[in-house]
Amino acid sequence: MMITITAFERSPDGGKGLARDMRVRWALEEVGQPYDVRLLSFKAMKEPAHLALNPFGQIPTYEEGDLALFESGAIVLHIAERHAGLLPDDANGRARAIAWMFAALTTIEEPIIDREAARYLEGDKPWFTQRLRIVDERIRKRLRELSARLGDVEWLDGAFSAGDLEMVSVLLRLKGSGLLEENPNLSAYVARGEARPAYKRAFEAQLEAFTTASAV
């Protein structure tokens, strides 16, 4: 059965790979599954047809035969559970890799989204600089803890897993903030993620979609 995902027709990040379809594309590339993409305008994302797939009007969604899913984390987990390559074989290792997915998407990503929301909702407010400092401290605390756990190993728990895929994807959102570079082992970890052939293929695919849409 063919897999179809949705993505932005014109990604707000200009094709830098930060839109959440990138995580699903990366997972599909890691496990070697082909997929179709349906590009959506911002208007189409808020229309009933898309809201039936994702009640929050966001991308990506995932359709495969009778199954329709939303939430990139759930989609990546679904892919990881059905195809080899993103979760260890042993039950305990699988549970731990899934724990790292949740850590990435909740404990680590939450203050990072707060930082982004501050930039677009409060960037023009007189308190912005002071507030950014508060948010950055929240992020720094989590990065220090993550850095301490990662130490000098390659991936979070054994071989590369869906947990690393999500963690690298979340940390990539900090590019340009300078925060990641305060923990060199985290910078190197993210670079290892970006160097994976599956990541590169996914990145090129989302950039091409953006470039094509922008050329119309």
Added chain:
Amino acid sequence: MMITITAFERSPDGGKGLARDMRVRWALEEVGQPYDVRLLSFKAMKEPAHLALNPFGQIPTYEEGDLALFESGAIVLHIAERHAGLLPDDANGRARAIAWMFAALTTIEEPIIDREAARYLEGDKPWFTQRLRIVDERIRKRLRELSARLGDVEWLDGAFSAGDLEMVSVLLRLKGSGLLEENPNLSAYVARGEARPAYKRAFEAQLEAFTTASAV
């Protein structure tokens, strides 16, 4: 094998059931699994023994034989996958219930945590009132979308699932804000969750732990 979870020795919420061990207790009660609890002081949570279980120094953790897990979402999913009662039998229904778990813990909970962080980190700042208004609008948008999807059904997708368990737990954090009540079907949904016998048993257990610790 006995299950052991960790919880706050003195929960910051005073036993109102908002600490994340409540979600794990609730899941264990729904599937009828007994468990032990190890209560931790704030100091003990930051010591090496606990950081080995949870690199972010948080509760809850979950130990069962050789397996040690952190992240309440991952723990609830682990319980739901291994025992009947929290996920539908059919594969597609299971994937959709898991998608609701992720929706609760990322899309819905993220601005709610932002609101709580604002209250304790910026409550004394001159911009607090204006900022609370911005955060509340972010929450309202998500609640309206969730309310529209829920409509007049009992649970998010068929029978009660781990997705509802997480969603109700996340929405409970809004008690006292007045935001939940703007969508009466969401208030009623949360009340249905709180009325479940398993929820009540879990609530009593966490309250008892708090009361006992406070009496020492």
